[in-house]
Amino acid sequence: xRDFLWLIMIILYLGLAPVLGVLASxxxxxxxxxxxxxxxxxxxxxxxxxxKLFQKEAIVVNWLQTAMVVSFLMFxxxxxxxxxxxxxxxxxxxxxxxxxVLLILAxxxxxxxxxxxxxxxxxxxxxxxxxxxxxxxxxxxLVCGSFNVADIIQINMPAIIKLPGFFIGYCFILIIKFRKSxxxxxxxxxxxQEMVKGLTQDISGNVLGIMELGELYENVLLVGILxxxxxxxxxWTWLLAxxxxxxxxxxxxxIDNIFPRVKWEVMFKYTWLVTFGFAGSxxxxxxxxxx
Amino acid sequence: MKLSKSPWLLHYDASSCNGCDIEVLAATTPRFDVxxxxxxxxxxxxxxxxxxxxxxxxxxxxxxVKQIYSQMPEPKVVVAAGICACDGGxxxxxxxxxxxxxxxxxxxxxxxxxxVRPEALIDGVVKALAILxxxxxxxxxxxxxxxxxxxxxxxxxxxxx
Ligand code: SF4
Numbered sequence: 001x002r003d004f005l006w007l008i009m010i011i012l013y014l015g016l017a018p019v020l021g022v023l024a025s026x027x028x029x030x031x032x033x034x035x036x037x038x039x040x041x042x043x044x045x046x047x048x049x050x051x052k053l054f055q056k057e058a059i060v061v062n063w064l065q066t067a068m069v070v071s072f073l074m075f076x077x078x079x080x081x082x083x084x085x086x087x088x089x090x091x092x093x094x095x096x097x098x099x100x101v102l103l104i105l106a107x108x109x110x111x112x113x114x115x116x117x118x119x120x121x122x123x124x125x126x127x128x129x130x131x132x133x134x135x136x137x138x139x140x141x142l143v144c145g146s147f148n149v150a151d152i153i154q155i156n157m158p159a160i161i162k163l164p165g166f167f168i169g170y171c172f173i174l175i176i177k178f179r180k181s182x183x184x185x186x187x188x189x190x191x192x193q194e195m196v197k198g199l200t201q202d203i204s205g206n207v208l209g210i211m212e213l214g215e216l217y218e219n220v221l222l223v224g225i226l227x228x229x230x231x232x233x234x235x236w237t238w239l240l241a242x243x244x245x246x247x248x249x250x251x252x253x254x255i256d257n258i259f260p261r262v263k264w265e266v267m268f269k270y271t272w273l274v275t276f277g278f279a280g281s282x283x284x285x286x287x288x289x290x291x
Numbered sequence: 292m293k294l295s296k297s298p299w300l301l302h303y304d305a306s307s308c309n310g311c312d313i314e315v316l317a318a319t320t321p322r323f324d325v326x327x328x329x330x331x332x333x334x335x336x337x338x339x340x341x342x343x344x345x346x347x348x349x350x351x352x353x354x355x356v357k358q359i360y361s362q363m364p365e366p367k368v369v370v371a372a373g374i375c376a377c378d379g380g381x382x383x384x385x386x387x388x389x390x391x392x393x394x395x396x397x398x399x400x401x402x403x404x405x406x407v408r409p410e411a412l413i414d415g416v417v418k419a420l421a422i423l424x425x426x427x428x429x430x431x432x433x434x435x436x437x438x439x440x441x442x443x444x445x446x447x448x449x450x451x452x
Contacts, residue, residue, distance in 0.1 A: 029326075038324040045329050048296040052340075055294055055427060057364045059337055189331075196334040204337035205364040 006085040006150075013084040013220070014077070021216030022047045024223075028253050035257045050216075053209030061110045061202045068106035069207050073214035075099035080221040086150030089140060089225075093133045096221070100126060103199065103211070110202035118198025122186035124264050128271035129173035135279045139166040140228065142286045153231045158240070160229040165282025167229050171248055172274045176267070177222055180256040185264050194261065223249070294340070294366065294427045295420035297329045301339035301363070305356050305392065307346030310406035311373035315343055318409035325413060328420075336362040341419055342369045343412070347379040348389040360396040366426035368399040368419040373407040380405060 025046040033040025042048070060066055079095040082088075100122070107119035137147060143162050144152045152159070160167050176183040184190070187198035195201075203211055223245050230241035262270075300319070304312050319325055319332045333339055336359045348356055360369070371392045374380040379390035392398050399422045402415035 033324070033326060036321050038321050039327050040324070041326045041329050042296075045297065048292060048329055051292040052294050052297040055292075056340075056366070057430075059362065059364050197338060200338075201335055202337060208338065 009084045009086070010081045013080050017080060017217045017220040018213060021219050022050070024219065024249065025216070028249075031250070031253050032257060035254070050209055050212050053212060054206050056205035056209075058205030058207040060207065061112075064109045065106045065202065066207050068102045068109065069203060069211050069214075072099050072102040072106065073210050073217070075102060076214045076217045076221070080217050080224075083149055083221055083224055086148060086153075088147045089137045089149055089152070089228075090147050092149075092221075092225075093137055096133075096218075097126070097130065099214070099218070103214075106203065107199045107201070112201045114196045114198060115201040117195055118186045118201060121195075121264055122199050124268060125176050125183070125186055128268045129176050131272065132169045132173045132275045132279060135275065135283065136166055136170050136225070139163045139279070139283065139286070142283070142290070149228065152228055154233050156232060158230045158232055158237060162286065163229065163282060165278035165280075169275050169279035170226065170229075171251075173271065174222060174226065174248070175252055175255060176271070178219065178252060180252055182255075182259040182262040183267050184261065185267060293424050295424050297331075298340045298416070298420055298423065299331045299333045299338050300325075300341045300343060300416070301333060301336055301359070302343045303345075303356065303359055305344050305346040305352040305376070306349040306388070307373060307375055311345035311375070311404075314406045314409055315345060315372055315412060318412045323409055323413060325416075328417065330416065336360075337364065339363050340367055340423060341416060342367065343372050343416070344369060344392050345372045345376050345407075347375040347382045347385075348392055348395050349385075349387045350389075351387075353389060353395055356392065356395050366423055366430055368423050368426065369396060370400045370402060370412075370415050370419050371398045372402050372412055372415070374403045374405045377401045377403055 022044070026041075026043045029045055030040045030043055058066070075095060076099045079092055079099060082095060083092045104119045104122050104126075107115045107122070110116070140152050140159060140163075141147050143159050144155050146152065179186075179188055181188070181190070185198075187195075187200050200208060200211065226245050226248060227238075227241035230244050231237050302312070302315050302319075317323070319330075325332075330341075336342075340363075342360065342363060344356065346352070360367075369392065371377050375382055376392045376398075379385075379388055382388045383390050389395055400415045400419045402411050404411055
């Protein structure tokens, strides 16, 4: 019966993640526009964008890039399925990093200097947030005694009570992962980006559509990990998780609209400071309590 | 789904006096909120559907204009903004001016004005969207849109010679 349930979760993820991703991103764009005193695009604009990209021809700079972008989508979906099937959260993070590396390789394979610079910055961003993702996995292990998502959602009280520092650290790196300012160093959906389109510079037409689809799957996965901080064996905590995730998402949009860009050195410093300041001290306290 | 619901725009200054460029930038500011139509101002030709181009194109800009045009994936439309971009304007008889964007690449919509008004420009872009959809339908029905870059550009040189 349990296996059957996880199968349903995988199918739901495959089918609903793009829908949820599009709705979230549409909400983001409308709210952003309202914050700036504009009317903003239609709510379904991200859907129109992706459908348009799939109708356009792709200018392929080399076949390797296309292959890498397709693999990025595949690995992201694989990672998401692993997570929503209740798999090992360490493995989820590793597979996710691999997907990210494929994207960097795709950008590196092109000759455009913007693309290469975007790839370098994406690499630096990864170095900045990877320690936090590892710490999140370790934090869940300390609280639940297991790396399995299936076990983590069976705990007695929400993990955030014991892991507030980890939660703050994870929210911080979400700003990087969602490509929001001030940390939109490698690429961004906004026109204010300093490197034109950075990472996605040489990815065009339907190949860009594949990449955008991958990012939708990725965003849903990241929000899913955020929800883990709230979910317990009580069914009502799923509702709590949904509410809290929406609040965090709104705060990220707010931050995006308040702060200008930073330089990568500053990002690096702050991310590690937050990681080791909040998650690190939280970790030490947990370790002492375990004694 | 129609392509025109999500037009991404690229702006290039092909040797204009900057008057039109300021108007183009004004039209993409939050005041006019072109994102209402799903329009995004992108700096990347490979992501763009609409090329808004200003100025009468001088000799140096000619190759750049051609390259930008060729880097945009099909289907795509070109909007010539300002009278200089339409036919050379007051610079028409300069020794180094091609005399309009359509001497170099095919133009779909001409928006006159010196400088072009933001309202007129937005109107022109919205007109271009209808053409974008037509081109997409043409692509679907395998009627290949053959583009002959040099067909027009040589005439001016010949005339000058
Ligand atoms: S049309 Fe007028 S404002 Fe525009 S580029 Fe020409 S001279 Fe300048």
